[in-house]
Amino acid sequence: MMIAARRRVEICARDLPGAPADPAEAVGKARELGFGGVHFPSVTAISARHETRELAEFAAFAADRQVSVSLGVGMINAYRLDRAAELLAAGSGDLLRGFGRTLASAAALGVHELTAVVGIEADRFDAAIPWPEQLRATGDLLARLAPALRDAGSRLLIKTHEEITTFEIVRLVESVGPDVLGVAFDPVNVVVRLEDPVAAARRVAPHVRAIHLDDAWLCRTSRGLARRMCPLGRGILDWPRLLPGDARLVLDFHRAELELPYFDQAWLAAQPDATCVELAALAANAAADRVPVSDLGVRLTAALDALPR
Template identity: 45%
Template sequence: MRIGVDSSKFGVVRGRPAVAVLERAADRGLEGVYFRSVLELSPDLEPAEVKEVMRAAHDLGQRVEAGVGKVNPFATPETPEIRALGDGDYLRGMRRMIEVAASAGIRELWTATANYQFRLPDRYAYDRFRTDVGWDEQLAATERFLHKLAPVLRDLGVHLNIETHEEITTFELVRLVEAVGPDVVGITFDTANVLMRCEDPVAAVERAAPYIRATHIRDAALFFTPAGIARQLVPVGEGVLDWDRLLAPLAGHDLMLSVEGIVESTRGEMELQLYDPVWQEGHPDLTLAEAFEVVRLTTLYADRVSDGAAASREQLHRAVGEPESLAFIDRSAQHLRQILARTAGQEPTPDRSWTA
């Protein structure tokens, strides 16, 4: 497995040309970049420009994965630039992105079903709990949209890999993949997001493993709150996740472990409203065993905080600057190298990253 970085949280080069992002990733000892959008490779979606980026990536020894738009039709108004690519036709805009990516050799493409609404309170921050359109309706519309994209995906040999985003469960993702076809739809497994649906991370990765084709890698700290449990993001190895057990089901996969860093001042804090009956009713697949595992992980983290072995919620609320954001990526990558070296029975490669 390669160790790469997600471009959306790679603060040192955010907004700079794609080749500059690849160069900085290589400088930090990383082996690839997961660009959240193909438009980061070419804002005008010029095939020649995307191919030039791919030639640079090859020369730098960097793997490139990239993203396209959301596939939930009820979320597409939040990405008007994709509709514009299709001259008003969102489906056409998506097809253009997929075709240009495939022509440059990018065949593993990120997508997701919604956005997290940071400005909205409680469960309404998750599109899962919209009241104008039910979640079942959103999932059904997403499946129909994926079926419309499936012919072009098959023709081009491309996978759309739907993220385990904050609003969707692995149960639902597996059903979507199997309904549309694993030859064209896969899963981008985000290790920290599955906790937001109160899933046992190990059970979640085992459930999704046959269809995982890409990753977002970060760890999580969990804290009890009056409403339930809050999650904050921490570097790999410093949170509640059991990395040996998480990575074991992915052995043999041709994957890039893409570290997704932090840019928000509160490290992406989100909350599970466990005690809300509406929240509980909105998770028909949730089992007591998995919910209790999340509670157990939260208790273990609280014990570590009490012992001074882990950061408290207050400490993690401190503002995050660029040096800390970069250190998050470096520490995560180094811990992943140690795990991969240990499982391969080898010594870890030296940390070649530079400091901010």
């Protein structure tokens, strides 16, 4: 199954052969493989001190090689600010100042859309801080960041990561403002929250600015289902139905093998947006349990076949 032309697709820097730490080497390898861009985890992966001249020179270097640059900003969760170390460091301990400085540095690279995640799966099940409270407080924090985004003409893309549903992300976007928030849609993650990828794609469609490419098998287990990673184009994702024409595409190899133990009533109760219809769609695509494909070299080779030049 051919998904998209490789020149339309960015690749995460960590997924390039050898996971080069040098950003110039990452751009060179991406170009050699035929990818149209590189997604870096943060501004500091390019300039540790946010030096405007260094960033502008790197932007010119990448443009000369016809390789685009995109960025993440890590994790933004009001109750997990310890995980926002780079933003805090950029602002000498002040998150808002660090966020503003990061937006300015991204602009020096020509980047005005930055991807963030809200947490990890364990956060959803944290008995000390209920997940709805984490979402409420994080929504308040994002509202405080919104003026800096508007001033910079930028947008923060909330990724459909393993801990959060598309329902929850859409509520965040609509409450804070679609002019400053958008969605980085990662279909292999929504299944972990019992969402059918096609239905999830429809929910987030008005706000999607980036789509992350990977694939997975859905397997039956004694506790329900499990997500097992597999080569792109060989899993359950119906990619032709998941790709709008104008979103950035990012090849992003996932590592976590995650369970969907919906036979557990307490676990299921933590998925209040889950529906019988979407669970049935997932179960219909499930097969016997099998070993995941964890070798990144094998997965990159398969992706190169699925993403022709």
